[in-house]
Amino acid sequence: MKYLRRVLFLISTLSLVFFLAACSSATKPAKTVAKPAPKPAQPAAAQPAAQEQPKVSEEPVIEIEQADVITQAETDRGEEFEKDATVLLEDAFGAYEEAQAAISREDMEGALAKLDQAYSLILKMSLPADSPLLQEKNDLRILIAQRIQKISASRTTLASSVNGSIPLVENQWVMKEIKSFQTVERKAFEESYKRSGLYREMILGELRKxxxxxxxxxxxxIESAFRPRALSRARALGMxxxxxxxxYRYGLKQDKYVDExxxxxxxxxxxxxxxxxxxxLFGDWTTAIAAYNCGEGQVQRVIRAQKVGxxxxxxxxxxxxxxxxxxxxPRFIATLLIxxxxxxxxxxxxxxxxxxxxxxxxxxxAVKLATLSQKLALDQALLVTLNSELRHDSTPNYPYDLRVPAGYGEQCLACIASLPQFIPPDVVTDRHTVRKGDTLGxxxxxxxxxxxAIVSLNGLRSRTMIYPGQKLRVPSRGGVVTAPAPAPTAKPGESVTYVVQNGDTLFQIAKAYKTTVDAIKAANGLASDILAVGQKLVIQAGRAQ
Known part of the structure; x- marks a missing residue:
């Protein structure tokens, strides 16, 4: 029985060997058929031609097969990289979310560890320039950096409690500004410091709230030298x-009478x-102060161009x-140090x-502050300082909360009704014809x-594109051209509103309306004889002499 089993096993083994050999021989012709192989062997005389035939037919076939293999491999590798990058990005987002959760628990150490983990993961991502994941990677990088910055800023606040939450450093840039304050800007710095007393207690109270x-x-x-009416070259206004x-964005009213x-x-x-x-937005005060000066958009653009470091x-x-x-x-920090x-x-x-x-x-x-101050023997400059938002130093023709020196409230209310109404001047314009070589500046x-002002008044789309012959409206500031006195258009005793023209004087206007200069000044709260083109005057016509 054992012998029979051995024989059967040997027969089976030999059969398998012959079968595999047959399969092997069967596959070889298939390989040559796949390639445009030469025809069966020719006679010896035709042998050279048979040798050239494979040369012509095989070269492009080999190149095509090789190219196909390379492209497919690259595709496979690209898909593999993209797949790996997707996994890394998902893991990084997961770590970032865990950091957020740690922050909500006030576990800053745990949050930093997770943020570090998230950043390490995105560093491992290798993406081609056209990958759709590239934007997500960059966005997450910025989010991670902002969170790290904010945690760092909060730690600085705690560590710097003696000097407040704004770190004070004496680097080369700060020392340069200190030097400027010590020398060429010394007088301006000391005057600004003195003026700060008017407003600092109010500002401190608002900050403490x-x-x-x-x-x-x-x-x-630094912004305005504590001057409420400071106007910059960029048309930024106020203290x-x-x-x-x-x-407008933060609710500051701006109209004909008031600019808050x-x-x-x-x-x-x-x-x-x-x-x-x-x-x-930025997580620390130094960056926030920089953004306050130039706008958050400018700082964000610079941030996007920076490395996370x-x-x-x-x-x-x-x-x-x-x-x-x-x-x-650095000017602000220099001020704090001084x-x-x-x-x-x-x-x-x-x-x-x-x-x-x-x-x-x-x-x-609508009442002129000059008229009110004269009526109550108040310091006009103080009244103007208290109400610096009034564009014409006059209250508007709608309900307005006027600030008056302490102790004068009732007296002011009692005399307001008896004061003449003020009418603010309209915007008066001149016409300018553009000549060759003109610029808006x-x-x-x-x-x-x-x-x-010129761009706004004319609805120009460009600050540089003007052309010869173009007609522009230009805000008028008055002139020195004389003009004839206005003709009276009111009956004796009747009040009229007169708009000041180029060359007008109070004497001419008073003469034309059969009244006096003092009467016009009293009715309009004028402190001097100076007039502005476009200014409106309330005049009570007198009787003919």
Missing amino acids: EGLPEQLAWIPL WQFIRSTG RMDPVKATRAAIQYMVELHD YFDSFWDLFANLPYETARHV VGDPGKYGFSLPVPDPSLQYETIRVDA AIARRYRTSVN
């Missing part, structure tokens, strides 16, 4: 230097709201910011002005106005 660093109260020294659009960008209290509240949003220090970002913005932060220790930096600062004390009354009529200088 929001729990913000008190050092921020010194920003107006906190709001441009028109940002003022010049209101110290309302502008301070708007500035605080803006800075809080910037701090939430910049988040370790604001000063790595500093070199890539616009020059004026780049100076803004006011914190004047003697160390060679200063003996003046005593700040006392803070403004006032009360508020509701006024329903040259035209603006000639008419003592701004390029922005």
Whole structure:
């Protein structure tokens, strides 16, 4: 039985060997058929031709097969890379979400560990330039960096409690600004410091309400020298230097009578709201202050162009910011250092002005502040300072909360009704015909106005494209051309509104309307004989002599 099994096993083995050999021989012709192989062997005389035939037919076949194999391999590898990158990106997002959860638990160490893990994962991603995952990778990189920056800023705040939450450094840029304040800007710095007393207590009170660093109260020294009506070349206005659009964005009213960008209290509240949003966006005060100066869009564009490493220090970002913005932060830090220790930096600062004390009354009529101050023997300059947002130093023709010196509220209310109503001047324009070589800048200088005013008044789409012969409306600032006195158009005793023309004088107007210069000045609250083109005067015509 055992012998039979061995025989059967041997027969089976031999059968398998012969079968495999047959299969092997059967596959060989198939391979030659797949390639355009030469025909069966020819006679010896035809042998050379038979040798050239495979040369012509096989070369392109080999190239095609090789090219197909390479392309497929590259495709496979690309899909593999993309698949691996997708997994890495998902893992990185997962780590980022875990970091967010750790932050909500106030576990900053755990959050940093997860953020580091997420960043390590995206560093492993190798993507081609046209990969759809590239944008997601970059977006996540920025998110990670912002979170790390915000955690770092919160730690700095705790560690720097003595000096507040804004780190004070004495690097080369800060020392350069200190040097400037010590020399060429010394007088301006000391005057600004003195003026700060008018508003600093108010600003500090608003900052404390929001729990913000008190050092921020010194920003107006850099922005405007604490002048509520400061106007920059970029048309930023007020103590906190709001441009028109940002003022509207934060609720600052701007109309014919009032521009609240010049209101110290309302502008301070708007500035605080803006800075809080910037701090939430960028995570630290130095970057937020830079963005306050040039706008968050500019800073974000610079950030996108940076490596993540910049988040370790604001000063790595500093070199890539616009020059004026780049100076803004070191000037601010230089100010903090000087006011914190004047003697160390060679200063003996003046005593700040006392803070403004006032009360508020509701006024329903347009009244010149000059008229009110004369009536009550008030300091006109103080009344103007208290109400610096009034564009014509006049209350508007709608209900308005007027600030008056403390203790004068009732007296002011009692006499308001007896004061003449003020009518603000309309915008008066001149016509300018563009000549060859004219530019908007040259035209603006000639008419003592701004390029922005000309662009806005004429609805221009470009600040540079004007052409010879073009007619432009230009805001008029008055002139020296004399004009004939106006003809009276009112009956004796009747009140009329007269619009001042080029060359008008109070004497000419008074003579034409059979009245006196003093009567016109009293009726319109004029402190001097100076008139502005377009100014409206209320005149009561007199009787013929």
